[in-house]
Amino acid sequence: MTTDPAFSVSSASATSSGSSGSLGPALIVSHMDVTYRVRGQDRLALRDVSFSIDRGESYGLVGESGSGKSTAALALVRYLPRNGRVSAGTISINGQDTLSMGKSALRDLRARTVSMVYQEPGRALNPSMRVGRQIAEVFEIGGASSEEAAQSAEDMLRKVQISDPGRVMRRYPHELSGGMAQRAVIAMALAASPSLLILDEPTTALDATVEAEVLDLVVALRQEFDTSVLFISHNLAVIAKMCDRVGVLYAGELVEEGPARQVFDDPRHPYTVGLLRCIPRRGQRKDRDRLDTIPGFLPAPGHTMTGCVFAPRCALAQDRCRESHPPFFDVGDLRTSRCFFHDSAPDLPRATPASVAALAGNGTGGPLVVVEGLSKTFPGGVQALADVDLSVRRGETLGLVGESGSGKTTLARVLLGLTAPDRGSVVTLHGAPLSPDARRRPREILRALQIVFQNPDSALNRRHTVRSLISRPLTRLGGLSGTALRERLEELITSVRLEDRHLPLRPGQLSGGLKQRVAIARAFGARPDVVVCDEPTSALDVSVQAAILNLLADLQHKERATYLFISHDLGLVRYLSDRIVVLYLGRVMEVGPAEAVFAGPHHPYTEALFSAVPSLGGQRPDRIRLQGEIPSAANPPGGCVFHTRCPRKLSTGICESTEPPLFEEEPGHLIRCHIPIAELRILQRNESAPSQGGSP
């Protein structure tokens, strides 16, 4: 990540933020407490939060769910729900105290000075108004005539890189894709030339390639409009890419603050240290390296803790940490850490052993599941899968990657018998063809294929107890009863690290991570041969995700299971997978051993996917960017389906006219591209020399 010199100068002056004149910081929050009143009791959601954002500076707030980051954003513009209030401290925007503002001053502040962009663009736009009208309205409030406003709205849409603004202006929000809608929202937010722009998880709901475009757009616009930005995200890599300075929130407290690069490279609070260790880094593999986890749980909302909020989960905690509340310590480089032992924070002992004992004798075998000529056309002509051939080998993890709409989940559902494929598709298990409908599959086949769904809230019946949820597969598919059932149940809950006290509870009484453990125990109950993991951690926080990934790796070894691992997170896929399949518009674009696919040369689509993902390490070479949106699967482009977005399209016209075959370029590494692999290697090495392509 490059830091603009102008910003590093301004961030240096941020610490001496005393004056509240028009040249002072855009935002100063000092000693802010936010309280929610729940059932007649006050619960502190944020305590003693202080930070400031300089003019033109981009400040990031990171934290896991429940840390209070969205509450902070709402409190700044006094949008807290009725039961919430800022119970202590001050907030000043452009030198104006927002807490003492009257209704009209507040409305003026929200209209002219501060703009917000939220996670769901669909909810920020009025569904009954045309997009152009909504943006124009902002200019009209600013005093423009309706013609001027319409013209300005069109200019604004052009600035957010919408290529045909006139057409988009006449659209209703539901006619726009997620990325388009988010651009329109950003256009609206910038229309008032705000001095502070608050972005609350603005790209979390978007695909990686679209996210990359929107983030680039924010970077460009920030420079053009010279706006201060408060960027809120749970994604550390996004924050590292987007922000000059960062504040780490934990359980309602800011625990560490400083320039983004330093905080992420050399964290000085045990929580930041732990959080960073939870994320799989390049080069880490499930069979060699164990992800670290943060033991324990976030304190309950409204907790009253005497000492450090992180002490119950901290391996460095001493009596002192539990008895007195640590103040902010200056740790140099304009950085502060709320930890008594900030010097030893980087040496935080691991919660899990760093290396895994060699997982010997678990090598991959012959094909277990084979799919040939698999197509699935939904009513309305939407072709979710087109002529897919692939095999899952015994004992391996096959990673399935692709943007939303690429057909990943449909493929999983077809394997499981939840969605019937088109006629002529062949799916075999152990060489025997499978019925397309799970209801017609014999018990033995049902046992062999199980799934861990993305969202445990949806996958677990919320009215059943943990005991009955885990026992049911054992009795139904495992045929167990009595003592055998009890013993297997015990064994299972030990393997997924649940405890006996969880058994009588219902899913609603468990945290997200515990719920996913129940779902995993269910999937593994009857000792399946193949487990489909459909984005098993995407609904979970980073610290919980690491524990679940470790668990999946352990179980695979112990139960000798084969995984089909679906994820949009390439870091996770790389960490867990032995082989990788890249899907685009229901077609396999590339298959190969994980390291070969990651190291390249790869299909241009794979290349674009990889370069779209922000990394914690910063420093990215010039990336290739995909143009436009994923075409409709009901009407896919002719020739190579990727040619409409391909940055490496050949000028000969062959890409538009002929679909390339899936060609085995290297042993076991297949690519569906007209460009020969030697040429891809040269193209990709040239542009991604420093860190991306070469090193494994």
Add this chain to the structure above:
Amino acid sequence: MTDITAEPGSSAPLGALGPDAQVAVAVASRATPTRWRLLLRRPTFLVGAGILLFWVVCAIFGHLIAPFNPLAQQLLSANTAPSGAHWFGTDPLGRDVLSRVIVGARDILIITPLATVLGTVLGTALGLAMGYFGGTFDLVVGRIVEAVLALPFVIIAFLFVVAVGSSTVMVIIVIGFVFTPLIARTVRAAVLAERHLDYLSSARLLGENPARIMFAEILPNIMPAILVEFTVRLGYAVFAVATLSFLGFGPPPPTPDWGSDIAADYSGLLAGYWWQTLFPALAIASLVTAVNLITDSVEQVLSS
């Protein structure tokens, strides 16, 4: 800065439990008992439940409470206006209206819940099947349901009476059958909201049969919707029972009953004998209101 650690005393034991246990404890105590407590905290619920309880007591112990024998005719004091002796006045046969209103609660309070339970059970089964199986079954049954809904209630009742004859059991069956499609529609909608959830896919992957999926997997999750629908229908059932007995399909004449008493005496309105009609009508109205107050509270507590 305010003092954050306001309650050091209370923080110590919670901290000792460990954060995980705290979450579990906090959530466990939020289960069913608190829903009751929330309900009992609502004044509307208390008023509704109070009125309902009053009528239940009347239905059970009516003969003991009533100041007069509701069947005793005193032709000499016929059509007397409300007075100290007869608070609600007397009817054309000189029977005490107050006593008849008190004792008359019995039939309506027996028939109403039974009919509603019948309709809810049948409607739930039908709605579960429509929502779960979908497709042709849903289409065909859906059209039949709409056809039944298009007919006025009274006409269906007449058809039944002609076919089966008039009795208490008949009234229960008629109302139960008329409510079935209405409740089925609500249950079907609730099932559709559950259908996309993965726990149903998960059940299919365990090879569960449709009956188990409908009754053990889906049903517990849509119970709140069914409960609300039940209380709503209870209110309508009070009206339906009163209407049927007004039309002569209630208990035979000497038995006190709000609907049939209104039917017997409403011609007296022209002669100025308003009390003979007003008090049974008020009784019906109070019962409907009570049920609706309870419905509102139940709905709000379950949806919060």
